[in-house]
Amino acid sequence: MIQATGTAVLCRDVKKTYGSGPDRVPALRGIDLEVRTGELLMLVGPSGCGKTTLISVMAGILDQDEGECRVFEREWTQMSSREKTDFRGRSIGFVFQAFNLLPALSAAENVAVPLLIRGVPRRQAVEQARAVLDRVGLGDRAKSLPAQLSGGQQQRVAIARALVHGPNLIVCDEPTSSLDQETGHKVMELLREVALAPDRALVIVTHDARVFEFADRIAKMNDGRIEQVVDSPKDLGKDRQP
Amino acid sequence: MNFVALRMLVGDRAKYIGIVVGLTFASLLITQQLAIFTGLMSRTFGAITDLAQPDVWVMDEKVQFIDDIKPLQSTELYRVRGVSGVEWAVPLYKGLLKARLSNGTFQTVNLYGLDDATLIGGPPTMVQGQLGDLRRSEGVIVDEVGARTRLARPSATPGEPPTPLEIGDTLELNDHRAVVVGICRVQRTFQSQPVVYTTFSRAVQYAPRERKLLSFVLVGCKKGEDAHEVCERIHAATGLAAVTREDFQWQTVRYFLKYTGIPVNFGIAVALGFLVGTVIAGQTFHNFTLDNLKQFGALKAMGARTGTLLRMIVLQALLVGVIGYGLGVGLASLVGFATKNSELAFRMPWQILAISASAVILICALSAVLAMRKVIRLEPAMVFKS
Numbered sequence: 001m002i003q004a005t006g007t008a009v010l011c012r013d014v015k016k017t018y019g020s021g022p023d024r025v026p027a028l029r030g031i032d033l034e035v036r037t038g039e040l041l042m043l044v045g046p047s048g049c050g051k052t053t054l055i056s057v058m059a060g061i062l063d064q065d066e067g068e069c070r071v072f073e074r075e076w077t078q079m080s081s082r083e084k085t086d087f088r089g090r091s092i093g094f095v096f097q098a099f100n101l102l103p104a105l106s107a108a109e110n111v112a113v114p115l116l117i118r119g120v121p122r123r124q125a126v127e128q129a130r131a132v133l134d135r136v137g138l139g140d141r142a143k144s145l146p147a148q149l150s151g152g153q154q155q156r157v158a159i160a161r162a163l164v165h166g167p168n169l170i171v172c173d174e175p176t177s178s179l180d181q182e183t184g185h186k187v188m189e190l191l192r193e194v195a196l197a198p199d200r201a202l203v204i205v206t207h208d209a210r211v212f213e214f215a216d217r218i219a220k221m222n223d224g225r226i227e228q229v230v231d232s233p234k235d236l237g238k239d240r241q242p
Numbered sequence: 243m244n245f246v247a248l249r250m251l252v253g254d255r256a257k258y259i260g261i262v263v264g265l266t267f268a269s270l271l272i273t274q275q276l277a278i279f280t281g282l283m284s285r286t287f288g289a290i291t292d293l294a295q296p297d298v299w300v301m302d303e304k305v306q307f308i309d310d311i312k313p314l315q316s317t318e319l320y321r322v323r324g325v326s327g328v329e330w331a332v333p334l335y336k337g338l339l340k341a342r343l344s345n346g347t348f349q350t351v352n353l354y355g356l357d358d359a360t361l362i363g364g365p366p367t368m369v370q371g372q373l374g375d376l377r378r379s380e381g382v383i384v385d386e387v388g389a390r391t392r393l394a395r396p397s398a399t400p401g402e403p404p405t406p407l408e409i410g411d412t413l414e415l416n417d418h419r420a421v422v423v424g425i426c427r428v429q430r431t432f433q434s435q436p437v438v439y440t441t442f443s444r445a446v447q448y449a450p451r452e453r454k455l456l457s458f459v460l461v462g463c464k465k466g467e468d469a470h471e472v473c474e475r476i477h478a479a480t481g482l483a484a485v486t487r488e489d490f491q492w493q494t495v496r497y498f499l500k501y502t503g504i505p506v507n508f509g510i511a512v513a514l515g516f517l518v519g520t521v522i523a524g525q526t527f528h529n530f531t532l533d534n535l536k537q538f539g540a541l542k543a544m545g546a547r548t549g550t551l552l553r554m555i556v557l558q559a560l561l562v563g564v565i566g567y568g569l570g571v572g573l574a575s576l577v578g579f580a581t582k583n584s585e586l587a588f589r590m591p592w593q594i595l596a597i598s599a600s601a602v603i604l605i606c607a608l609s610a611v612l613a614m615r616k617v618i619r620l621e622p623a624m625v626f627k628s
Contacts, residue, residue: 052626055626056623056626059543061542061543061621061622061623061625061626062621062623082547085542085545085546085547086545086547088543088544088545089544089545089546090545092545094540094543094544094625096540096625096626097626098536100536100537100540100625102246102249102250102253102537103253103254104249104250104252104253104254105246105249105253109246109249113246113541113544114544114545116243116245116246117243117541117544117545117546117550118545122245173626
C-alpha cells in the first residue's frame, strides 16, 4: 500500500444549492473533507445525497456557493474560468460511469484526447496513449473502436485516458456500476495498481458495496453532509469524525 | 483537436450524410434555378447579342424591349446618318411572320431584314452556305435549330422523324416564295421561334403591308467616338431613342424582370431551396450536436476550452459546407452539360457560383450558431449525470 502523505484535496464548509425560491434543493450542506495524496478515497451514500455534486466541485466543473475547496493548494474560486479549464486539463483525470468514449475514435485515439487538448501533436499523443493502453492490458486493442470492446475493456480505456497526461487527482463516478461483479473487481484492481501513486489521489463515487474493500478510506455521505469517514468497510456505521 | 472534430462528424455516418445531402440539395436547387433564370434572361436579348457589329441601336422612343417593335419612317435612316460621330447607319427589319411549310401547316418565324448593301446584322455563325448567298434570288438563311425542328419537313411515313430543312428547300413567307440558301447558328431567343434572315428589301416585301417598316437603325460609331455621346447626339437630332448595345440588352432584361412573373417564380424556387437546405442541414447539424453534447461536455471537463469546442464546430460546418456546395454545384453543372443543346435555358456565370456559395455559407453559419449556443451553455458537470 502506498503511504498517504500530503493533502490533495481540502474542502472546508462547502455548500451548494440547486434552484431558487421554493424549488431550492440543498445538495451540499457544509462539507469538510480531506483527501490525501497516495490514497484511494471512496464517497458512498444513498442516491441524491450529494456525492456527484461533491466530486464535481472537487474536480472544478461545478462552483460551490460557499466554503472553499483546495486541490493541491489551488482554490477553485480564486481561478478564472480559463485557469480552471487549464488546471483541469493538467491536473485532473476523469473516469465516467458511461465511459464517455468518442465512438468514432479508436481506443488509442480516445486515450490520446487529454494530450490533444493540451496541444501535443497527434502522432506523439497516440504513441503515449499506446504505452498507457499497454499498462492497462489493452495494447493489442489500440486500434479497436469502443463499439468493438466489452464494457470492462471500455472502462479500462477510460482509465487509460484518465492517466495518460499524468494528473494528480483522478475522479471516478460509479466506475463499476455498468459492469458485472468480476469485471468491476478487475477494474478496481487496475485502478489501485496503475492509478495510485504517492503524488496522486483517487476519489471514487460508488454505490457498489462489493468494491468498498479497495478503498483506503471511505467517506459516507447523507443528505448533503459527510456522516462518517472510516478506514475499513467494517467500520461503516460506527461513529467517527471526517 | 481538428482531427477529433472531423472524426466525430464522419463517424456518425447517417447524420453526416443527412447534413451533406441537405446542403447538396440546397446548393443544387439554388444554382440550377438561378442558372435557368439567367439562361432565360439571356435569351431575351439573344438577338441583340447576335448583332455584334452595331455600337448603337436607334428606335422609337416608346420601344421597351427587343421584340417591342414600333416601326420608324424610312427617312429616319438618313437623319441618323447625318449625325456627327456616326460612321455608318443601316436599316434592320424585325418582325414575326407566318411561314407556310411544305405540308401546308404554318409556323411563326422571326424574320430579320438586313441592309442589302452591307448585310450588317447577319447571323454570327454560318453552318452551311455563306451570308453573301442572301443576294441570290428569293434567298433566306434559316437557323439550324429551326431547320431541324419547327421548320423541318414532316415525314411521309407516320412515326418517322421529320427531315431537316436544307439548302435548296423552299418555304412560303406571307405568300412569297423563299429559298433556303444557308443554315446558321444563333442564340436561342425567349420565344424560341425559328429565325429567318433575308435582305431588307425582300423582308419588307414579305412583311404585311404597313406604312412604316423600318424596325431599327443600326449605327456604327466613328473611331474614338464615345457611343453614349453619339446616342445623345442622335436623340437630340432626331428625337428617337438611341442606346448602346449593352444598354439595350439591360433595357430588355429589365422589361422582363418588371412585367413578367419570371423573377418571382424563380425567386420562390431559390428561396425554397435555401429554406429546405436550412431546415434539413440545420436541423440535422443541430441534432448531431445534441447527440454529441455529452462528448463535448466530457471534452470540456477534461480541459478543452470553449473556444476549442467552437472551432471544432466551425470546422465541422466548414467541411459539410464545402462538400455539399461542391456536390450541388457539380450536379447543377452536369445538368447544364447534359441539356447543352436542348430547349432548356441554362447559363452559369461565376456570379451564380458566388451566390450559391454565399447561401451555403449562410446555412452552415446558422446551423453552426445553433450548435454553438448549446456548447457555450454547456455545463461540464453534466458529464456526471447518467
